[in-house]
Amino acid sequence: MTAPRAVGVRIGYAAVPAAVRTWVDETLGSPVVATAEQVGGMSPGCATRVTSADGTRAFVKAVGSELNPDTPTLFRREVAVLGHLGSHELWADLLASYDDGAWVALLVEDVEGRHPDFRDDAELGAVLTGVDRLGAELRERGVPGDVDLLDVSHVFGKWAESLATLADAPAATPVPDWLRGDPHGWAAVLDKHADRPMPDPVHWDIRIDNMLPAER
Known part of the structure; x- marks a missing residue:
């Protein structure tokens, strides 16, 4: 963990x-x-x-x-x-x-494996490499326009708005120090990305508990 x-x-x-x-x-x-x-x-x-x-x-x-x-x-x-x-x-x-x-x-398909440990540099590196490969593969395959995908730009904008309330969040809220220390700066980053064209599909749920490094 x-x-x-x-x-x-x-x-x-x-x-x-x-x-x-x-x-x-x-x-x-x-x-x-x-x-x-x-x-x-x-x-x-x-x-x-x-x-x-x-x-x-x-x-x-x-x-x-x-x-x-x-x-x-x-x-x-x-x-x-x-x-x-x-x-x-x-x-x-x-x-x-x-x-x-x-x-x-x-x-x-059931895949054998365990969740990655980001404290291990080799495992973190493998995950980052896999995510880069996934992004390239999604761009290559695309998704038809009739599939009801989330609007990433809209969600980025909502995230940016939510950072305005971060100062009021309890100390126990699991927010990294780099974000808590500069919420307005990161809100500006999100707003900037929200304004960019986003023609390619992206994976929206990359988390430790949603990945299984495995031999296939």
Whole structure:
């Protein structure tokens, strides 16, 4: 652990509707017999590594509108993006998706590995190299205009606005000293970037608990 991890309150796989779990079994071609719940992220849905009776493994993300009305939309966006991007060693492959209008689920390739340790210069360097490769790959593949992506410029602007209140944040708020010491200067940096054209897709959720250095 080298930074606070985003940890929401997730449901377990057993709490996912039976229709979704049946879909997982049928898609894998063998019933799930073991689960390992994962932590991290802010989604209220499940994040579960599953193993089926025949040894097939996968990662399941599932959420319903009753848990959070906005999260299914985020999952649909993820399905659309992963479906377009296809396979690559830099990300886990989308195996299948489920959407009944209320619940959305992704069945994703299960990748062995652990979260990187940014205190290790070699691991940090590998992550930075991987992020550079990811940016280049996303520029190369692009994303169709009909995929509902976030407007990065708008979010940068909202972040810049939020820094105006940083002085009132409690001392325990996990904010790095370099940001707390110059919020207005960094707000200007964000505003500058918000004004720039941004024609290429970018990964919006690069965090320690969202990465697995792995042999593929």
